[in-house]
Amino acid sequence: MSAVALTANASAEPGAPAWSSRFSALSPAQRMRLGVGLALMVALLAGALVLARTPDWRVLYTNLADKDGGAIVAQLAQMNIPYKYSEGGGAVLVPADKVHDVRLRLASQGLPKGSVAGYELTDNARFGMTQFQEKLSFQRALEGELTRSIQALGSVQSARVHLALPQQNGFFREQLKPSASVLLSLYPGRTLERNQVAGIVHLVASSVPELTPAAVSVVDDTGKLLSTVGEAGAGGAADAQQLAYTQQIEQQLTRRILDILEPVVGRQNVKAQVTADVDFSQTEATSEEHKPNLAAEVSAVRSQQTVETTGAAAAAAAPGGVPGATSNQPPGPASAPINGAAAPLTAGAGATAGAAARPPGRRESVTNYEVDKTVKTVRGATGQVRRLSAAVVVNYASVGDAQGKATPTALSAQQIEQMTALVRESIGYSKERGDSVNLMNAPFLVDVGTPAELPLWKRPELLDMVRGLAWPVALALLGVVVLFGFVRPGMKALASQRPAPVAPAQGAQLSALIADEPQRPALAGPQVERLPGTASSEVPEQARLEGARQMARQNPVAVANIVKTWVNGDAAATP
Numbered sequence: 057m058s059a060v061a062l063t064a065n066a067s068a069e070p071g072a073p074a075w076s077s078r079f080s081a082l083s084p085a086q087r088m089r090l091g092v093g094l095a096l097m098v099a100l101l102a103g104a105l106v107l108a109r110t111p112d113w114r115v116l117y118t119n120l121a122d123k124d125g126g127a128i129v130a131q132l133a134q135m136n137i138p139y140k141y142s143e144g145g146g147a148v149l150v151p152a153d154k155v156h157d158v159r160l161r162l163a164s165q166g167l168p169k170g171s172v173a174g175y176e177l178t179d180n181a182r183f184g185m186t187q188f189q190e191k192l193s194f195q196r197a198l199e200g201e202l203t204r205s206i207q208a209l210g211s212v213q214s215a216r217v218h219l220a221l222p223q224q225n226g227f228f229r230e231q232l233k234p235s236a237s238v239l240l241s242l243y244p245g246r247t248l249e250r251n252q253v254a255g256i257v258h259l260v261a262s263s264v265p266e267l268t269p270a271a272v273s274v275v276d277d278t279g280k281l282l283s284t285v286g287e288a289g290a291g292g293a294a295d296a297q298q299l300a301y302t303q304q305i306e307q308q309l310t311r312r313i314l315d316i317l318e319p320v321v322g323r324q325n326v327k328a329q330v331t332a333d334v335d336f337s338q339t340e341a342t343s344e345e346h347k348p349n350l351a352a353e354v355s356a357v358r359s360q361q362t363v364e365t366t367g368a369a370a371a372a373a374a375p376g377g378v379p380g381a382t383s384n385q386p387p388g389p390a391s392a393p394i395n396g397a398a399a400p401l402t403a404g405a406g407a408t409a410g411a412a413a414r415p416p417g418r419r420e421s422v423t424n425y426e427v428d429k430t431v432k433t434v435r436g437a438t439g440q441v442r443r444l445s446a447a448v449v450v451n452y453a454s455v456g457d458a459q460g461k462a463t464p465t466a467l468s469a470q471q472i473e474q475m476t477a478l479v480r481e482s483i484g485y486s487k488e489r490g491d492s493v494n495l496m497n498a499p500f501l502v503d504v505g506t507p508a509e510l511p512l513w514k515r516p517e518l519l520d521m522v523r524g525l526a527w528p529v530a531l532a533l534l535g536v537v538v539l540f541g542f543v544r545p546g547m548k549a550l551a552s553q554r555p556a557p558v559a560p561a562q563g564a565q566l567s568a569l570i571a572d573e574p575q576r577p578a579l580a581g582p583q584v585e586r587l588p589g590t591a592s593s594e595v596p597e598q599a600r601l602e603g604a605r606q607m608a609r610q611n612p613v614a615v616a617n618i619v620k621t622w623v624n625g626d627a628a629a630t631p
Contacts, residue, residue, distance in 0.1 A: 093542025325451035339436035
């Protein structure tokens with residue numbers, strides 16, 4: 057083998073990458089770890105790409121009827137917009153960046169129409185409908201419109217309205233009154249206040265003729281009656297409105313006490329409670345009073361009768377005058393004044409002049425006066441305060457000593473009396489009513505603990521951010537674990553498989569062997585497994601050549617470097 061051929065083979069071998077030889081030199085465990093790491097890295101990259109291309113789904117509509125759901129899905133398929141259903145099919149989901157656009161486009165087409173039908177039922181009236189069918193259609197339309205109005209409330213998720221409209225007939229002596237029932241389904245965690253329930257009741261009652269609020273019942277989806285009918289029961293128990301009115305009075309009076317004392321003792325140095333005894337009983341009293349008899353000049357005359365007779369009564373009673381219809385007329389009514397003197401009697405048309413000139417024989421006068429009477433009806437107002445009780449606690453005053461340290465100090469008796477007077481004036485104290493005010497001066501316990509705040513890990517904004525970053529962060533962490541746990545150790549093991557360094561003596565001996573090879577004949581001799589470290593004179597030439605060839609086969613890179621150095625003349629070979 058010539059030196060030129062050996063040099064050519066050695067120069068061609070180092071030029072090619074030695075990754076295959078290095079990978080072959082790894083142990084089976086290292087090869088498996090490197091392969092698993094590379095496979096996991098490829099899987100992570102593929103998962104990241106898929107996750108990046110997967111859209112973020114948002115709810116388009118929920119609680120859709122089957123008819124509306126089918127129409128919406130058909131329209132989404134026509135618009136080439138991806139969609140999917142939630143668990144149970146209760147909601148239609150679309151990509152988050154297309155929610156508002158899809159809603160506007162569907163709304164322009166009248167979707168969803170809603171499962172509750174209103175007055176549009178009357179648009180499809182058929183020819184030949186009976187009166188009963190017309191009435192039923194109108195009732196369904198009215199129920200649908202009321203349902204839509206109630207569902208417009210923020211806390212109401214769904215509603216059903218049932219109307220009982222009796223048939224009005226003029227032949228019935230007693231006409232039946234209509235009634236209504238409302239079933240509400242609220243959103244989870246929401247409730248209706250009393251004024252909202254009252255608003256629903258009056259909304260339904262005002263929409264149906266002759267329907268009173270007392271005939272409207274409101275029930276929630278748990279079967280609880282939300283509307284109250286009438287006033288307090290027979291037992292006299294106060295209803296919720298009376299309790300709310302009492303609490304409102306107590307809160308207003310408590311606020312007055314705090315407003316008058318906080319500027320004096322400090323904001324957190326006074327506590328007050330007021331208890332109000334309110335009378336909600338309804339009373340009505342009727343009285344009739346009779347005053348003593350008054351004088352005739354100021355009394356009212358109810359009736360007056362005057363009787364006067366003369367000595368010639370028989371002659372006056374005798375008929376006279378011209379017979380006929382005129383003489384048979386009765387005498388006219390008396391024209392005597394009520395409160396004045398009686399007018400003289402005049403003779404009738406048939407009386408004689410002699411009888412009228414005679415003096416009277418008897419005169420009677422009867423006058424009836426009105427009885428003086430006063431009827432008074434008094435109705436007591438409801439919600440009158442019968443008694444007030446106020447309890448006030450004031451903290452010790454902080455007084456600084458010579459060292460500047462604040463020391464709690466009790467208030468003086470004069471200060472306590474002044475504050476008590478302020479409290480009495482602020483709540484409208486009345487001694488006749490039996491009100492009481494008790495003001496106490498005592499030290500407050502200082503709570504050194506900080507106010508409880510919502511933990512950071514429970515805040516909604518942080519939870520939303522964590523949900524959005526969970527998958528990307530998890531993939532990144534998994535990639536780091538795979539990179540440093542599998543790929544990096546394998547690469548380090550692969551990079552560490554470098555050629556073993558050649559001793560200077562062996563390099564010099566190899567150079568001498570290569571240089572002397574053309575002049576030395578090939579000698580037959582035993583095969584030597586390794587290059588001995590003894591002197592060259594003690595080793596046969598054939599054995600040394602065979603050792604050089606074996607070294608070149610085992611470590612071609614080192615041999616090539618030595619030959620390259622020898623050819624370039626960078627370092628002289630040592631024999």
